[in-house]
Amino acid sequence: MPNKTFFWFFLPTGLAMILFIGLPIISTGIQSFYAQHDQVVKEVKKCDPFGCTVSIVVDQEKTSKIREEKPLGKFNGFGTYVDRNHLAVEEIGNFWNETNSFGEFVDQVTNLPFYKALIFTLTYCLFVTPNVLLLGFIIALSLNAVTRRIRGPLIFGTILPMIVTPLVGSLVLFWMIDAEGIIGANLQMLMDDPYLSLKSSKTLTWITIIIYGIWHHSPFAFVVFYAALQTVPQEPVEAAIIDGASRWQRVRHIVLPHIYPVVTFVALISLMDNFRVFEPIIGFSAEGSAQSLSWLIYDNLVNEEVILFGSAAATSMMTIVGIAILLAPVLIRTWKEFRTAR
């Protein structure tokens, strides 16, 4: 296709992506170097018959005037990146000097908002992704063994958790595990503890969200693996049966190598999706004990008084760096393949 034709065909979608994906990333980058204005304060002298007092109040007029003149805020350089709510360089230095043991130091650092969120996000990715692959693969193998006739409805039932939006999915589960819901109430009875609540403990909340993540993402892995299983050639499998290979050996040495590229694809996609975990935290009302990077950004953007553009943008930029690190191996591999192909 000639370059000119390509250009006109691609222009609309290219323009949409540049304007609404490319530019926003640049806009986020610029915003991250600015911070909201401090409030202008003034001294007010108040006199009554008993004498005069001086109090400091916010000068609303001047504050809003400055905000209007420079809506982006004041230039802050990398200030936002290193402040207490982000990388907290200074605080970590202090902790290092003040704490006695390494364990205590780690404890202090993981209580800082950014690191807390980072650790939750990584824990979530680390537990959800492998389990999704495993569960998806097992479901695919076992549905594949069912009579073809009834597979349709079974597949429909299997993919339900995936097609609802995460907010709705987590709400539906949340209502069930509520102390007044069916699972929550039965758990209390089973454990013989009338005060047991999955919401009250941090560990239990984390486990709940991770289980939700596995529940929500496994169907995707299932669908892809199931499709891949249909393409496994039959001859080697039959040969292996004749040679006396056990069921497990056949899966291990024939099926798995065949679908290996698909496994990396699913792992990559679910890693990317898990890294942006956010809606379940709202659905489970788990803000208290579980915060993710995306949730931190959301929290800054819905701030009541003044939207913290700078802070949200700095967290966004660091999230993008995280995504880049996750994607790097894939991009390098693609680049190498591309070079050898030429």
Add this chain to the structure above:
Amino acid sequence: MEYGLDKRSNALKIFNTTFIIVWLLVACFPFIWTFWGSFKVRADFFSRADWWYAITAFNTLLETGGKFTTDAYNQAWTEGEFWKASRNTVIVTFFVVTISLFLGTLGAYALSRSTRNYAFWILIAALIFRAMPHITLVSGYLFPFFQLQIWGILPTTIVVLVAINQPFTLWLLYSFFKTVPKELDESALIDGCSYFQAFRHIIMPVMWPGVITAGLFSLMLAYNDFTVTALLLNQENHTMVPKIQSYLGTNQHEGNLMWAVSAVVSATAPLFMLVMFFQRQVISGLTAGAVKG
């Protein structure tokens, strides 16, 4: 894989069947339970005394005189203005699907028929764009949108959702266009068609399965979106998902909780029916990217 040589032991068959039944329960029961509970009053679905009330409808009988009640639905749709939210969802979904298919088919066709290096790099860029968390993009939008005074209205959200959706649509349609033989449009070009005419009259008619799949995914993205719609729309223009969140409120024990339950069912039911109808397309769309590895 039903191999003639492969004999399953009975134990394995039983194990397999049990596993599938357990999994299907885990996957579907939450939805069935919520659907059932949405026709009860709050005191039954969230029973402090005994969860069994949700089945026997003890309080529902007391409060409404019947075992099932549609009070929650009536209130959410009228008083809770869920009708407005669903109208907004229909508008957003319709335009997002139409526009992204239009842009996506043109772009993906060009990508699939170009042999240049830049086509490869565009696809890689699209992959990177696909990985961007939506909330980071939203944090980039908010400030300029406030300045331009285009925040809060439906058209802005539609355009943003279309753009966010493009990378995935491009990849999906690209792999579908690749399966259409090049000879088809080449012969049309020799016969004197322009590229656009070949695309319009020769390629599109055989592309319907791919277009339906891509359309379904655009639909699911627009219909399910929370991040973009919650932050870029004002209260008046909220679509269903942010509306459901607003019912949750700050205090769970206000009366609105049953509104949220009935709204969840109202929002989920059409989606389930749609997927049931188009199940084959959904699955082929999910696997289209995978086959390439």
